[in-house]
Amino acid sequence: MKNVRLMDFRYIQDPDDAEFYGGLVPIEGARDIPFEIKRIYTISGMQPGARRGYHSHRDLEQVLIALGGSIKILVKTPFEEEVITLDSPAKGLYIGPMIWREMFDFSPNSTLMVLASKYYNEGDYLREYEPYEREAREYFSK
Numbered sequence: 001m002k003n004v005r006l007m008d009f010r011y012i013q014d015p016d017d018a019e020f021y022g023g024l025v026p027i028e029g030a031r032d033i034p035f036e037i038k039r040i041y042t043i044s045g046m047q048p049g050a051r052r053g054y055h056s057h058r059d060l061e062q063v064l065i066a067l068g069g070s071i072k073i074l075v076k077t078p079f080e081e082e083v084i085t086l087d088s089p090a091k092g093l094y095i096g097p098m099i100w101r102e103m104f105d106f107s108p109n110s111t112l113m114v115l116a117s118k119y120y121n122e123g124d125y126l127r128e129y130e131p132y133e134r135e136a137r138e139y140f141s142k
């Protein structure tokens, strides 16, 4: 859908004993991420049944990565919606401007890491659905 896409990062494993040694995921700034990273935050400690998000951003671009466990993300506009499961540190979910998002179905001990294109700015959030929907209809009709 518009302004949303899944990204695959490299997952490097020891060819002789991948199961024992696990894997390594390198993420390189300008090479793997389509914006300059200004901020990184993590979300952890969610209980089953918790649901977070319920907002959009006007300008911010982000890449969401489940460092551990699995997390579902609902991404939505007035015209389309999708639920994406993040369940590997080698999978990133790019979310651009004007996408409503909700995070839910956190598995025990899951951790979400978010790479963001801008410093924290509460003024960039649209935290109520109806005003968001009005702006998003115009934005996606251009």
Ligand code: T46
Binding pocket: 039, 041, 043, 052, 053, 054, 062, 064, 101, 114, 120
């Ligand atoms: C998003 C999803 C995926 C800060 O002080 N600095 C920060 O960088 C962030 C992200 C948040 N905060 C404060 C603002 C609130 O007082 O932390 C508190 C919790 O933030 P919020 O309720 O917005 O958290 P989520 O999990 O609903 O949303 C967060 C991000 O805010 C948002 O940009 O896309 O994760």
